Structure formats: C-alpha cells, structure tokens
Amino acid sequence: MTTETLYNALSSVLGAGNIRRNELLSHHTYTKLGGKADIAIFPRTIQDVKHAVDLVRSAATALTVLGNGSNVIVTDEGIRGVTMILTGLDEIRRDGKRIIADCGAAIIGVSNFAYAQSLTGLEFACGIPGSVGGAVYMNAGAYGGEVSDVLLSALVLTRDGEILERRNDELDLSYRHSNVERNGDIVLQATFALDPGDPVAIRAKMDELTFLRTSKQPLEYPSCGSVFKRPPGYFAGKLIQDAGLQGLRIGGAEVSTKHAGFIVNVNDATASEYIQVIEAVQAAVKEKFGVALEREVRIIGD
Structure with missing residues (x-):
C-alpha cells in the first residue's frame, strides 16, 4: 500500500x-517542542482506533501513539509514518462506584x-x-497516590488487533x-474503583494538593513535568539542586530555578536543546x- 493509498483509506475511515x-x-505537546508528523490522525471512537490501526499495520507503516503529550519530548525532526493522537476519545461516565474514562480524557x-x-x-x-491512557501507561502518581491504587481494569487494543x-x-x-509498552498494547479506556466520600473533604484535599503544586512547580513555563524518576534512596530534584544545576541553560531550555526536577522551555527552545540539558544534568549528577x-519522560521521533 502506498502512502497516498493509506492516506485515502484513513480519510475514508476517520x-x-x-x-x-x-x-x-x-x-500537541506540553513542552511546545517537536517537528512534524508525516500523517497525524485524530480518531474519535474506539472503533476508529481499531480500524485505523488495522490499516496502518496492513500497510507496514510505522505507528506512533500520543495522548495529550504531557510526558514526551518529540524530536525536532518529527515523526515518520502515522502519528495517532487520542485526545478525541474523552468521554467520562459513572457506573455505580466506578468511573469509566476514555484514554484521551485528562x-x-x-x-x-x-x-x-x-x-x-x-x-x-x-x-x-x-x-488517562498515559496515566495507565506509566502508572502515574503524585503526593502519595498512584493510578494502580484505584485502577480496576483497562480496555486495550492488543498487538494482534483484539480489544481486551x-x-x-x-x-x-x-x-x-x-x-x-512491552506488550504493544494501546490503552483505550480505564475503569477506576472508588469509594463514596464527603465532597467537602474531597475538595479540601484537592485544594491542598493544588496549592502545593502551584507553589512549588514552575507552571508558568512549558515543560514535560518531572523529567526523572525517583532514584532509590534519593530525590531527583534534591540531587540536581545540590549539584548546583538550577538555572543551567542551553538555548531556550533551562533547569527550573523554582523546582530542580523540572526543565522548562523559557525561550522557544528546540527539542535538541531540551535533550542536551537532560543529558548535562544526568552527567553532572x-x-x-x-x-x-x-x-521519566519519553523521547520519541527521528
């Protein structure tokens, strides 16, 4: 199948x-970095995803899957083949004490x-x-909680084209x-098992965590969030701070002076500059x- 034939087939489906x-x-990335995708597709339903993946695989074309781009760096060269962006699948609904959310929902x-x-x-x-898809993919967490604590199950599209x-x-x-990632699955939906609670107490906890986040993190600049995983026995941000790296800057990318675990795009950084800062921090620590x-952040693209 030629690229043009694939494009027309995907257009017909989507x-x-x-x-x-x-x-x-x-x-489409939180860092505001990244080159072009040869072909970007934006499915709106689970069946759209399945049909599109079947077409791309039958064409033996590379497929890259993105959610809302919060924990990835796309290289300046961009991504060849087809990039599937799943933010159009964003339904959230309640089923008793469970919440079922599509993969593209925040x-x-x-x-x-x-x-x-x-x-x-x-x-x-x-x-x-x-x-939601990215949160399941990396078992996202913050402030003592993780997705694994409340995730009941995930609906996935397998490498073999089955929805399980x-x-x-x-x-x-x-x-x-x-x-x-290892299985080659694509997360389509997640079901969370929760408990009834006092809305006043829930709101108070969320307000407390929001205050901690806004007061400590450099949310005024584009970034990918926490760049590094927590090393056993240490905190990445503390190591970076103690190494005197806050303010380290290459081009428009800088180790945040507000939180050393963040690298921020302060002035139209390129992905190359951002990656150079990451590597400089790793080498110095x-x-x-x-x-x-x-x-913790993934680097994708050519």
Missing part, C-alpha cells in the same frame, strides 16, 4: 477532518468528575497533566511502569554523587 499531513507536533478531568460525583480516591490526580479487558493485576503496575538519573 473523515477528512480527522487526518492531517505535516502536522506540527509542538502544537486525568485531571477524571479527578474533578469524581469530586462532582462525591467519589473519593482520585484526589492525588487533580494536578497530573496527562491523559486487562485487570489491574495483569498490567504489571509498579513505580512509573506498566507492561503496556552521576559525576558528583555517583547516581544515575533515569528519565
């Missing part, structure tokens, strides 16, 4: 308004929905800037990890403390 050529991916939105339904358990997610329900204990959830910082 609708002409949901496919674009040479889409600038900096418009996890912050799910937290707010839970509060509106007087359901407790997702307060920790009120400031996590990711999609994976229970929590089938996802190998651990610190910033699931088996979704390794040299000074003998600790290897592992990236």
Whole structure:
C-alpha cells in the first residue's frame, strides 16, 4: 500500500477532518517542542482506533501513539509514518462506584468528575497533566497516590488487533511502569474503583494538593513535568539542586530555578536543546554523587 493509498483509506475511515499531513507536533505537546508528523490522525471512537490501526499495520507503516503529550519530548525532526493522537476519545461516565474514562480524557478531568460525583480516591490526580491512557501507561502518581491504587481494569487494543479487558493485576503496575509498552498494547479506556466520600473533604484535599503544586512547580513555563524518576534512596530534584544545576541553560531550555526536577522551555527552545540539558544534568549528577538519573519522560521521533 502506498502512502497516498493509506492516506485515502484513513480519510475514508476517520473523515477528512480527522487526518492531517505535516502536522506540527509542538502544537500537541506540553513542552511546545517537536517537528512534524508525516500523517497525524485524530480518531474519535474506539472503533476508529481499531480500524485505523488495522490499516496502518496492513500497510507496514510505522505507528506512533500520543495522548495529550504531557510526558514526551518529540524530536525536532518529527515523526515518520502515522502519528495517532487520542485526545478525541474523552468521554467520562459513572457506573455505580466506578468511573469509566476514555484514554484521551485528562486525568485531571477524571479527578474533578469524581469530586462532582462525591467519589473519593482520585484526589492525588487533580494536578497530573496527562491523559488517562498515559496515566495507565506509566502508572502515574503524585503526593502519595498512584493510578494502580484505584485502577480496576483497562480496555486495550492488543498487538494482534483484539480489544481486551486487562485487570489491574495483569498490567504489571509498579513505580512509573506498566507492561503496556512491552506488550504493544494501546490503552483505550480505564475503569477506576472508588469509594463514596464527603465532597467537602474531597475538595479540601484537592485544594491542598493544588496549592502545593502551584507553589512549588514552575507552571508558568512549558515543560514535560518531572523529567526523572525517583532514584532509590534519593530525590531527583534534591540531587540536581545540590549539584548546583538550577538555572543551567542551553538555548531556550533551562533547569527550573523554582523546582530542580523540572526543565522548562523559557525561550522557544528546540527539542535538541531540551535533550542536551537532560543529558548535562544526568552527567553532572552521576559525576558528583555517583547516581544515575533515569528519565521519566519519553523521547520519541527521528
């Protein structure tokens, strides 16, 4: 199948308004970084996703999946093949004490929905800037809570093209990890098991966490959030701060002076500059403390 044939087939399945050529991916990432996608598609339903994936795989074309781009850096060269952006799948609904959310819904939105339904358990997610699919993919967490604490199951599209329900204990959830990437699955939907709660207490907890986040994190600049995983026995931000790296700047990318665990785009940074800062931080912390910082953020693209 030629690229033109694939493009036309995808247009037929998704609708002409949901496919674009040479889409600038900096418009779809929290860092405001990234080159162009050869073809970007924006499915609106689970069946759209399945049909599109079947077409791309039958064409033996590379497929990259993005949520809302909060925990990725797309290289300046962009992404070849087809990039599927899932933010159009954003329905959130209640089923008893459960909340079922599509993969493209913001996890912050799910937290707010839970509060509106007087359901407790997702307060920790009120400031996590990711999609539901991404939150499951990396077992996102903050302030002592993790997705694994409340996730009942995830609906996935498997490498073989099947839509299956994976229970929590089938996802190998651990610190910033699931088996979704290794299995080649695409998260389509997540079901969260929550408890009835006092809306006043839920709101108070969310307000407390929001205050902590806004007072400590450099939300005034584009960033990917926490760049590094927490090393065993240490805190990444403290190591970076103690290494004297706050304010380190290459081009428009800078180690935040507000929170050392963040690298911010302060002046039209390129992805290359951002990645250079990451590597400089890793090298300096390794040299000074003998600790290897592992990236939490994913780097994708050519």
